[in-house]
Amino acid sequence: MKKIILASGSPRRRELLTQIGISFEVVKAEGEEKITTDDPEEAVKELAMQKAQEVAGRVDADVVIGADTVVAVDGEIMGKPKDPEDAVRMIHRIQGRDHEVLTGVAVILKKGEVETTINFAETTRVHVFPMTEEEIQAYVASKEPMDKAGAYGIQGLFAAYVSGIEGDYNNVVGLPVGRLYQEVKAIADVDLRTL
Numbered sequence: 001m002k003k004i005i006l007a008s009g010s011p012r013r014r015e016l017l018t019q020i021g022i023s024f025e026v027v028k029a030e031g032e033e034k035i036t037t038d039d040p041e042e043a044v045k046e047l048a049m050q051k052a053q054e055v056a057g058r059v060d061a062d063v064v065i066g067a068d069t070v071v072a073v074d075g076e077i078m079g080k081p082k083d084p085e086d087a088v089r090m091i092h093r094i095q096g097r098d099h100e101v102l103t104g105v106a107v108i109l110k111k112g113e114v115e116t117t118i119n120f121a122e123t124t125r126v127h128v129f130p131m132t133e134e135e136i137q138a139y140v141a142s143k144e145p146m147d148k149a150g151a152y153g154i155q156g157l158f159a160a161y162v163s164g165i166e167g168d169y170n171n172v173v174g175l176p177v178g179r180l181y182q183e184v185k186a187i188a189d190v191d192l193r194t195l
């Protein structure tokens with residue numbers, strides 16, 4: 001059996017890869033990633049690649065998958081909230097309007113001496129109902145926002161405030177598994193489920 005590594009500590013990404021029948025191990029990337037651009041698409045691609053490269057550099061594997069998710073609204077990139085006040089600020093920015101969730105994906109594949117890299121960003125538009133101050137405070141008090149980009153989880157309590165999305169739902173949760181699986185098959189001729 002060839003070795004696939006997910007370079008992410010996110011339980012959501014783990015569940016999504018497992019859901020489509022991929023067997024893998026988790027090795028969380030260490031150190032701080034650095035963004036060198038303020039373009040959200042380029043930023044998430046860069047962050048995902050840094051995570052995948054860090055792990056591929058120290059662990060022997062056939063495939064390493066890195067990912068990073070951010071929320072973008074009016075050109076502002078929002079990662080995870082620093083504290084509850086930051087979470088309140090982020091929810092204020094997205095309530096009652098649309099924003100984008102971007103997940104960058106990086107895959108490093110090694111076949112003998114040949115190394116292939118795949119790096120893309122997937123964007124999903126999310127529409128959020130208007131929220132009252134009480135609703136925002138109660139949502140942040142639930143602690144659900146604290147480990148999530150943009151301070152919300154569409155798969156959790158926050159679903160009560162989502163009126164719709166355009167694009168891949170799994171991308172909002174943290175990994176566009178369909179596109180990931182298909183791109184690896186098309187570009188590297190590798191089936192991640194049977195590798």
Ligand SMILES: Cc1cn([C@H]2C[C@H](O)[C@@H](COP(=O)(O)OP(=O)(O)OP(=O)(O)O)O2)c(=O)[nH]c1=O
Pocket residue numbers: 007008009010011012013028029051067068069070071080101147148149150152153154155172173174
């Ligand atoms: C917008 C949104 C984000 N998220 C999550 C997905 C990611 O886990 C997290 C964004 O943080 P990331 O920094 O992308 O990932 P991570 O820190 O969880 O894991 P690692 O750095 O080890 O790869 O936000 C949701 O679960 N639901 C949502 O609706």
